[in-house]
Amino acid sequence: MENAMITELIQKEDIYQYKIINAPVDHSIDLKAKLQNALRLGNEFKSKSSITFMTQDGPKRIETTVWSLTDKYLQIKGGILLPLNSLIAIDY
DSSP: OOTTSOOEEOOGGGGGGSOBOOOSSOOTTTTHHHHHHHHHHHHHHOOOEEEEEEETTEEEEEEEOEEEEOSSEEEEGGGEEEEGGGEEEEEO
């Protein structure tokens, strides 16, 4: 994937300052297993994941726990929803 991209680490509270757009390639299906693991790590172990997603200003990365997951979004603390089609990478 595009993990080689330079990504700016931002605070999850600053997500609202960016316009989230679709990633150049939809990785949501490829990342499904990693998303499930990130959800389990967040819920059971309070462990953080590194989530890289696309914004109008280029790729951004946050480090946070994944709270919930739907067919189209992942939710993090504060009720923040990230569209799955904006995701570039998930690492933990």
